[in-house]
Amino acid sequence: MSSEPNPLGAAAALKGRGGLARICNAAGYSLAGLKAAYAGEAAFRQLVWLNLLLIPVALLLDVSRVERAVLIGVVVLGLIVELLNSAIEATVDRISLDLHPLSGRAKDMGSAAQLLALCLVGLIWGVILL
Structure with missing residues (x-):
């Protein structure tokens, strides 16, 4: 058994939810990106x-x-x-x-x-x- 951390597992944990919640989160991030681009x-x-x-x-x-x-x-x-x-x-x-x-x-x-x-x-x- 390896004591190395699983980078794919860590990345999946950062992704968070699935399904409709994930789509809503993604839409929120996209809107934040558009606002940031427009502002900056x-x-x-x-x-x-x-x-x-x-x-x-x-x-x-x-x-x-x-x-x-x-x-x-x-x-x-x-x-x-x-x-x-x-x-x-x-x-x-x-x-x-x-x-x-x-x-x-x-x-x-x-x-x-x-x-x-x-x-x-x-x-x-x-x-x-x-």
């Missing part, structure tokens, strides 16, 4: 406002349902990528605020992902509208 990340706030502008525009445009879904989906994708980018930055900063090449690389890659997502927004909206 200017880029996320800007994208929220862009979504609040572009989604109604997409609903009013004379385009097919598929095109409308793509127009809305791509701007929501920009929000998702920004959340992931912010999570990467927070994690790297939590580990250390010291300058390190790997930390810089992780942050730069997150930023590059956001740049590509925003280019995709511009491309998709441009192709559908022009």
Whole structure:
């Protein structure tokens, strides 16, 4: 019998409840994450406002349902990528605020992902509208 702690058991204990209670907890954590991103990340706030502008525009445009879904989906994708980018930055900063090449690389890659997502927004909206 091993005296080593079981890391999977410890992780399961941290997860807590199952079923509906787990879904409710997860929804609460998700809302807390959205609030934290909105409060602490200017880029996320800007994208929220862009979504609040572009989604109604997409609903009013004379385009097919598929095109409308793509127009809305791509701007929501920009929000998702920004959340992931912010999570990467927070994690790297939590580990250390010291300058390190790997930390810089992780942050730069997150930023590059956001740049590509925003280019995709511009491309998709441009192709559908022009």
